[in-house]
Amino acid sequence: MTAGTIWTEAAVREHARAFLAANDPSATDRMGFLRARFDAGLAWVHFPEGLGGLGAPRELQAAVESELRGTPDNRPGRIGIGLGMAAPTILAFGTDEQKRRFLRPLWTGEEVWCQLFSEPGAGSDLASLATRAVRDGDEWVVDGQKVWTSVAHTARWAILVARTDPDVPKHRGLTYFVCDMRAPGVEVRPLRQITGEAEFNEVFLTGVRLPDSLRLGEVGDGWRVAQATLMNERVAIGGASGRRTMIDAVCETWRSRPELRTHDLHQRLLRLWVEAEVLRLTGARLREQLAAGRPGPEGSGMKLSFARLHQELSGLEVELLGEDGLAYDDWTFRRPETVDFVGREAGYRYLRAKGNSIEGGTSEILRNVIAERVLGLPSEPRADKDIPWKDLPR
Amino acid sequence: MTTLLYTDVEEELRAAVRDLLADACPHSAVLARIESAAPYDGDLWKALARDIGAAGLLVPEELGGAGASAREAAVVLEELGRAVAPVPFLTSAVVATRALLAARTAGPGEVADELLRRLASGEATAALAVSLAASPYRRAGAEVTYEPADGDAVVVSGRVTGVAGAEIADVLLVPARLPGREESALIAVETGERGVEITPVTSLDLTRPVAMVSLGSARGRIVARGEGSDAARSIVGEALRFGAGLLASEQLGLAEWCLAATVAYVKERRQFARPVGSFQAVKHRLADLWLEIGGARAAARNAAGAVADDDPGTAVAVAVAQAHCADVAVHAAEECVQLHGGIGMTWEHPAHLYLKRAKADQIAFGAPGEHRAALADLVDVPAPV
Numbered sequence: 035m036t037a038g039t040i041w042t043e044a045a046v047r048e049h050a051r052a053f054l055a056a057n058d059p060s061a062t063d064r065m066g067f068l069r070a071r072f073d074a075g076l077a078w079v080h081f082p083e084g085l086g087g088l089g090a091p092r093e094l095q096a097a098v099e100s101e102l103r104g105t106p107d108n109r110p111g112r113i114g115i116g117l118g119m120a121a122p123t124i125l126a127f128g129t130d131e132q133k134r135r136f137l138r139p140l141w142t143g144e145e146v147w148c149q150l151f152s153e154p155g156a157g158s159d160l161a162s163l164a165t166r167a168v169r170d171g172d173e174w175v176v177d178g179q180k181v182w183t184s185v186a187h188t189a190r191w192a193i194l195v196a197r198t199d200p201d202v203p204k205h206r207g208l209t210y211f212v213c214d215m216r217a218p219g220v221e222v223r224p225l226r227q228i229t230g231e232a233e234f235n236e237v238f239l240t241g242v243r244l245p246d247s248l249r250l251g252e253v254g255d256g257w258r259v260a261q262a263t264l265m266n267e268r269v270a271i272g273g274a275s276g277r278r279t280m281i282d283a284v285c286e287t288w289r290s291r292p293e294l295r296t297h298d299l300h301q302r303l304l305r306l307w308v309e310a311e312v313l314r315l316t317g318a319r320l321r322e323q324l325a326a327g328r329p330g331p332e333g334s335g336m337k338l339s340f341a342r343l344h345q346e347l348s349g350l351e352v353e354l355l356g357e358d359g360l361a362y363d364d365w366t367f368r369r370p371e372t373v374d375f376v377g378r379e380a381g382y383r384y385l386r387a388k389g390n391s392i393e394g395g396t397s398e399i400l401r402n403v404i405a406e407r408v409l410g411l412p413s414e415p416r417a418d419k420d421i422p423w424k425d426l427p428r
Numbered sequence: 429m430t431t432l433l434y435t436d437v438e439e440e441l442r443a444a445v446r447d448l449l450a451d452a453c454p455h456s457a458v459l460a461r462i463e464s465a466a467p468y469d470g471d472l473w474k475a476l477a478r479d480i481g482a483a484g485l486l487v488p489e490e491l492g493g494a495g496a497s498a499r500e501a502a503v504v505l506e507e508l509g510r511a512v513a514p515v516p517f518l519t520s521a522v523v524a525t526r527a528l529l530a531a532r533t534a535g536p537g538e539v540a541d542e543l544l545r546r547l548a549s550g551e552a553t554a555a556l557a558v559s560l561a562a563s564p565y566r567r568a569g570a571e572v573t574y575e576p577a578d579g580d581a582v583v584v585s586g587r588v589t590g591v592a593g594a595e596i597a598d599v600l601l602v603p604a605r606l607p608g609r610e611e612s613a614l615i616a617v618e619t620g621e622r623g624v625e626i627t628p629v630t631s632l633d634l635t636r637p638v639a640m641v642s643l644g645s646a647r648g649r650i651v652a653r654g655e656g657s658d659a660a661r662s663i664v665g666e667a668l669r670f671g672a673g674l675l676a677s678e679q680l681g682l683a684e685w686c687l688a689a690t691v692a693y694v695k696e697r698r699q700f701a702r703p704v705g706s707f708q709a710v711k712h713r714l715a716d717l718w719l720e721i722g723g724a725r726a727a728a729r730n731a732a733g734a735v736a737d738d739d740p741g742t743a744v745a746v747a748v749a750q751a752h753c754a755d756v757a758v759h760a761a762e763e764c765v766q767l768h769g770g771i772g773m774t775w776e777h778p779a780h781l782y783l784k785r786a787k788a789d790q791i792a793f794g795a796p797g798e799h800r801a802a803l804a805d806l807v808d809v810p811a812p813v
Contacts, residue, residue: 315730
């Protein structure tokens with residue numbers, strides 16, 4: 035196929051079969067297979083040729099996945115931040131060199147990515163962040179503290195937002211970087227969370243020197259770049275369904291343990307079943323809109339609905355379990371390599387789901403986003419909008 | 429493949445209906461009509477039938493209709509809901525038409541064909557003589573019986589309460605039994621016949637009022653009959669499920685109007701020297717409502733597609749759509765009243781029209797709880813033993 039090919043499902047399937055015929059997964063080592071798959075443009079078909087894609091419509095990825103079912107995968111649970119957030123941002127704002135350097139090992143999973151956005155003093159008000167990046171010749175010197183950083187302990191790279199100009203209002207003085215997690219001055223400390231494990235970390239940055247070639251986008255344009263990442267994050271979290279969904283988990287328990295059923299729980303479970311089905315249909319409709327090139331604003335709501343549904347379903351399951359709900363599978367202070375919303379037992383799912391309405395934009399902030407950007411309602415008065423960041427009251 | 433989006437043809441149909449309603453069905457006209465002697469707007473209905481072909485949308489082309497599918501009818505219902513229009517589209521062009529289409533296949537079909545032609549031309553309007561609160565999951569409670577008269581004619585006796593669209597109907601489609609037998613039939617009774625009495629009920633929803641239908645040995649013709657079987661029940665069940673699936677689109681239209689009107693109002697209305705829509709307490713409620721409506725759109729489209737294609741998943745799609753959309757419409761109308769403050773409580777503001785329609789729609793064709801109870805069997809979430 036030549037550049038500018040208009041891909042059909044049949045052509046993509048044919049291409050995937052030809053790839054498989056030429057690259058027998060049982061005769062190749064796993065990483066070799068994944069690299070070859072990337073080079074064949076079958077990693078993410080909507081990316082450009084040469085960057086793991088075919089320049090094909092996004093929905094044709096499903097055809098690739100069905101043709102390549104059973105072959106080694108890139109363990110997406112381990113590299114979700116890279117796939118869902120770093121990759122689309124690099125594609126949209128990176129230089130050609132950055133795209134070539136980063137996207138392939140990101141997709142194959144050779145290099146794990148994390149996200150250095152939130153700080154102890156900058157959560158919902160992310161634009162007020164205080165981590166400084168000061169230019170020194172061809173380098174930037176970064177000092178500050180980041181927090182809630184999932185998988186920082188396994189990450190090779192991070193996407194980082196830092197303040198490069200404290201003399202302008204907060205949104206305008208930010209710049210976006212790729213941070214080398216092996217650079218001197220990067221210190222990762224685990225943060226134990228309510229599930230018992232430490233999926234996320236605090237990251238201390240002390241005199242970390244980053245070459246200017248790791249800057250993503252223009253100096254001072256970091257807020258716009260970060261917005262792109264955050265929109266992708268919300269879609270990634272909201273769209274995360276996985277093979278087994280939360281409603282499946284609860285219904286399995288319901289069907290296999292008839293002695294636990296009560297009328298009250300039955301009524302509530304049926305309500306949640308309907309909500310889960312409506313959310314599934316909403317997601318299906320959203321994907322149809324994307325495929326038709328008519329993205330709707332519904333995407334910004336998926337994460338909100340998903341968070342509430344997960345919390346209610348997992349809470350109901352613990353209650354349903356009765357005495358078994360009094361037990362917890364494991365409080366060990368572990369350092370998991372993956373982010374898993376529906377794994378382990380009901381108690382874990384209940385506690386982990388609490389994060390769904392906080393991570394990637396709290397549900398309260400997302401309601402503001404919908405109200406202001408979708409419904410066009412006026413924003414709350416903002417006292418800090420036109421004041422240089424350094425003069426903001428702290 | 430069923431799509432959850434709208435086709436270009438559907439959008440054109442929507443635009444035509446919306447234009448007509450903008451001219452012919454302003455809120456002021458609806459408010460004036462609900463207290464008049466003729467609660468259904470016959471002129472508007474004629475215009476919809478004549479200019480848009482709405483009356484015969486679901487009727488096959490060979491019988492003078494448009495041969496369109498439930499998906500197009502759903503789009504019309506969205507617009508009629510948005511305008512809270514007092515026309516018998518749902519009762520005549522959707523539910524009664526669907527009953528006649530089902531009767532046609534049950535045979536013999538001549539009476540059904542003749543009636544469908546009359547409905548498609550807009551010359552006549554029909555109503556299925558069952559309560560608006562009847563659901564596809566249980567037998568309609570009314571006991572109406574019929575007995576053979578001379579020739580093909582029968583005489584029908586009994587009483588049915590809560591019938592919507594009866595006041596404007598020319599023909600009633602009456603499910604009735606032979607006395608003491610399981611055998612039932614669907615019988616067409618012209619409302620002009622002797623022995624037919626239609627008594628309006630003071631209704632919660634004045635834009636789709638219900639009436640009591642009394643039949644005292646009224647003459648009718650058999651539309652469909654089961655030899656020794658309960659034919660009327662399966663026809664009525666099918667028509668009610670179809671109606672329930674499409675009612676979700678009306679509920680979507682109602683909810684969309686309520687959200688849009690409320691958003692517009694809270695942008696304008698100022699208190700504490702700022703628009704009330706800038707307060708998070710208000711914004712977050714509207715954001716939540718917007719989310720619910722997005723779900724309603726997906727569920728309503730899914731149900732419309734399922735009933736259009738007679739998909740094996742129809743029963744689930746309809747139950748899900750009603751369980752969700754019925755409550756969303758009520759919630760939207762309630763938020764509309766609340767966030768308009770005092771003006772939302774007045775007779776003069778149209779918010780109450782939407783609240784009353786939404787609340788009546790919640791009961792129509794089975795309340796949400798009935799649809800959820802049906803899902804327990806349909807999707808294997810069994811009740812406690």
